[in-house]
Structures are given as C-alpha cells and as structure tokens.
Amino acid sequence: MYAVTAATGHLGRLVLDRLKGDVVAVARDVSRVPSGVEARHGDYDDPNSLRAAFAGVDRLLLISSPELDAARRTAQHRNAIDAAVAAGVTAVVYTSFLDADTVATGMTEAHHATEQAIFAGGLAYTILRNPFYGDAFLPQVADGVIRSSTGGRGLNTAFREDLAQAAANALTGEGHLGRAYDLTGPLWTYPQVAEALGIAYEEVPDAEPGPMAWLNGMVRAGALERQTGDLESLLGRPAETVVERLTTLRGIF
Numbered sequence: 001m002y003a004v005t006a007a008t009g010h011l012g013r014l015v016l017d018r019l020k021g022d023v024v025a026v027a028r029d030v031s032r033v034p035s036g037v038e039a040r041h042g043d044y045d046d047p048n049s050l051r052a053a054f055a056g057v058d059r060l061l062l063i064s065s066p067e068l069d070a071a072r073r074t075a076q077h078r079n080a081i082d083a084a085v086a087a088g089v090t091a092v093v094y095t096s097f098l099d100a101d102t103v104a105t106g107m108t109e110a111h112h113a114t115e116q117a118i119f120a121g122g123l124a125y126t127i128l129r130n131p132f133y134g135d136a137f138l139p140q141v142a143d144g145v146i147r148s149s150t151g152g153r154g155l156n157t158a159f160r161e162d163l164a165q166a167a168a169n170a171l172t173g174e175g176h177l178g179r180a181y182d183l184t185g186p187l188w189t190y191p192q193v194a195e196a197l198g199i200a201y202e203e204v205p206d207a208e209p210g211p212m213a214w215l216n217g218m219v220r221a222g223a224l225e226r227q228t229g230d231l232e233s234l235l236g237r238p239a240e241t242v243v244e245r246l247t248t249l250r251g252i253f
C-alpha cells in the first residue's frame with residue numbers, strides 16, 4: 001500500500017491523480033481529500049496521527065511541509081520519518097530541493113536536515129530534489145511585451161504536473177531505492193520564450209523588493225542554470241517546456 005502526505009496540496013493532489021490502486025491520502029483536513037481515495041488524518045505536528053495514518057503502508061511519499069521556520073519544518077519531517085519507521089513502512093520517497101545535499105543553510109536547511117535524518121533512519125529511500133516550480137516564473141504578456149529582470153540567464157524550473165508524475169513513478173517503480181535524483185526542467189530564458197512566441201522582450205528592473213525580486217537576483221547570478229537528465233529519465237519523456245505551457249494557455253484563453 002502507498003501513502004501520500006500533504007495530500008490536499010497542489011503537488012499531493014496531482015500525485016494522487018497519477019496513482020492507481022492501493023493508496024492512502026494523508027492530510028490535516030481529511031474532508032478536503034478528493035473523493036474515491038482512502039483519507040487518513042495525519043498532521044506533521046502530531047506524531048500519533050502520523051503513526052496511525054501510516055499503519056499498513058509499504059511505501060510513503062513524504063511531501064515536504066510548507067512551514068517557513070527551518071527548525072519547525074525539520075521537526076515536522078522528523079516526526080513523519082520516525083512515524084514511518086515505527087509503523088513498519090519499508091521505503092520513503094521525499095520531495096527535497098536542488099542542492100540540499102550540499103547546502104545545509106538558508107532555503108535548503110530543513111531539506112538537508114531531513115535528507116540526513118532519512119539516511120540515518122534506516123528506511124529504504126528515494127530523494128527527489130525538485131527545482132523551483134515553473135508557475136511562479138511563468139512569463140506574463142503585458143501590452144504585447146514580456147518583461148523580466150533575469151538578465152537573460154537560464155531557468156531550470158519544472159511544472160508541478162511533471163514533478164508529480166516523477167514522484168508517482170519513483171514511488172511505484174522499481175530501481176529507485178537508495179537513489180537521489182536532481183530534477184531540473186528544460187533550461188529556458190525569458191528572451192528565448194518571447195522570441196519563440198513572436199513577442200517583444202524588455203529587460204526591466206524589479207518593480208519592488210520582495211520574494212520575486214530575490215528570486216530574480218538568483219536567476220541573474222546563474223543559480224538556476226544547472227541541468228541534469230534525471231527528470232526526463234524518471235518521466236521516460238521530456239518535461240513540459242515553458243513555451244509549450246504558454247501555447248496551451250493561449251489556446252485556452
């Protein structure tokens with residue numbers, strides 16, 4: 001039997017859509033679990049709920065908590081790992097983040113600590129180091145122009161749908177135990193996307209300080225340009241590109 005935590009989130013729902021058969025959806029609020037799936041209450045802050053939720057589960061997809069405080073987020077993940085061990089789960093697939101293997105501070109602090117806890121915990125594991133989701137960076141067309149402050153540098157974002165499919169494949173497929181995958185989407189730049197869509201591109205300063213300005217600074221520094229073949233290999237096909245997504249959206253609206 002498979003279990004998926006954080007099953008009411010965007011990623012969790014997409015994974016559930018892609019899993020067939022014996023699956024349990026673990027959620028804080030079971031009333032929000034899609035119908036047709038067995039729902040069990042499991043809160044990362046409540047170890048007892050997690051132990052009960054994982055009863056009879058063979059393979060667990062542990063979707064990382066959205067908690068921003070690294071210490072609390074790590075404690076939540078440790079609760080889940082400890083509960084999985086106590087419940088007799090045989091393998092855990094964990095949604096980590098790129099570079100969490102080498103960077104133990106900042107954005108990857110809790111992911112790094114969680115990976116270490118999984119390695120130390122004795123469960124068979126698969127680590128999925130996700131990139132940034134493409135949705136937050138999806139180019140907007142305003143007055144017929146795509147604008148960004150990314151300096152024309154590359155982004156290795158991927159869409160949740162593909163990351164969910166990769167997670168479902170890693171959870172249910174063979175040959176993934178004891179492995180860590182560094183998942184990167186197909187490299188793209190804002191100017192390239194504008195050109196492909198026949199739209200003008202303009203490089204502009206960030207409108208205001210904030211999370212997007214911080215992320216754009218990372219892009220300008222080349223921090224999102226790493227490429228691996230792991231996502232394509234787990235999917236067994238190329239991941240969706242930004243141009244493909246925008247073309248689909250244009251067709252819809």
Ligand SMILES: NC(=O)c1ccc[n+]([C@@H]2O[C@H](COP(=O)([O-])OP(=O)(O)OC[C@H]3O[C@@H](n4cnc5c(N)ncnc54)[C@H](OP(=O)(O)O)[C@@H]3O)[C@@H](O)[C@H]2O)c1
Nearest residue numbers: 006008009010011012028043044045064065066131132133
């Ligand atoms: N790669 C990226 O760019 C990126 C961006 C954002 C987040 N993330 C990470 O990826 C994860 C999945 O992404 P997503 O898009 O599915 O996020 P999401 O839509 O925000 O979903 C977060 C999920 O975590 C659940 N959750 C929150 N606190 C919990 C707790 N104490 N115990 C159990 N479940 C709890 C939420 O449950 P409720 O429905 O009850 O609130 C929800 O199901 C996030 O949680 C975050 O760690 C990655």
